[in-house]
Amino acid sequence: MRLVPLGTGSILMRGGRSASGYLLEAHGQRTLIDCGPGTLLRLQQAGVGPETIDHVVLSHFHPDHHADLLPLLFLRNNPSLTAASDLILHGPPGLQRILDAWDSVYGKWTLHPRDRVHELDPGPHAVGEWMVVAHRAAHTMPSYIYRISRRDGSGPVLVYSGDSGPCAELTNACHGADFCVLECSVPDDAPQDARDGHMTPKDVARIVTDAKPRCVALTHFYPAMFPLLSDRAGLERAILAEAAGSASVRTRFLILEDLQAIEIDCGMRAVDSPPFP
Ligand SMILES: [Zn+2]
Ligand SMILES: [Zn+2]
Secondary structure (H helix, E strand, O other): OEEEEEEOEOOOOOOOOOOOEEEEEEOOEEEEEEEOOOHHHHHHHOOOOHHHOOEEEOOOOOHHHHOOHHHHHHHHOOOOOOOOOOOEEEEOOOHHHHHHHHHHHHHHHHOOOHHHEEEOOOEEEEEOOEEEEEEEOEOOOOOEEEEEEEOOOOOOOEEEOOOOEOOHHHHHHHOOOOEEEEEOOOOOOOOHHHHOOOOOHHHHHHHHHHHOOOEEEEEOEOHHHHHHHOOHHHHHHHHHHHOOOOOOOOOEEEEOOOOOOEEEEOOEEEEEOOOOO
């Protein structure tokens, strides 16, 4: 399982961090998890043609997580493309309404077949080779957290928080997982309105204490987080100190960077790959 972070920042897109998007590659299948503005450019920088994406799975409908779906659909209709994958779109209820709105403006240029649009209820769904379990997030409604594993149960378990404040659904989704991509949008001392529907390092520490995932990869950083990110070891120590009630916490931490691919293998061991040129 290979994860390429395409955007680890916020809609502000500062500090070399684009808006939310992740490429998940395995079993010859390419899945985009969220598709915020900048995702198509990042894909090109990663050497991946956007027309080769098999599935798009959206966590929610804030534009920093889905805005590049529109140019992706437009791109697939470009006459210069000789072939494109059989793209299937997945997301919370409301996805078809957004596509219909785009169709009403752009007509055939962004049209996508209705039988290739799957609106997901909470619970398990087959997405190609993956089993994707949707959990309700503590964010704008509807928003999902996704727990992703191979359909036959083999291999690592990946969790993607999307945007979410701390909640029991997120803790449950992360329980015993191999690799959790958790948003850590703002510092603990951020104003309350900046923390609403998002997590801070202390919130991450509580998830680590309760769910004990093997690896936590932090993402979705607003610029207020940048000073903390400049001292990675200090940030990890602070989270572990906050989670210190449990001596059994052995969680490893990563700070995701745009285009820094990660190989996630079964026994855990997330290994940083060199960034793309
Ligand atoms: Zn959001
Ligand atoms: Zn967001």
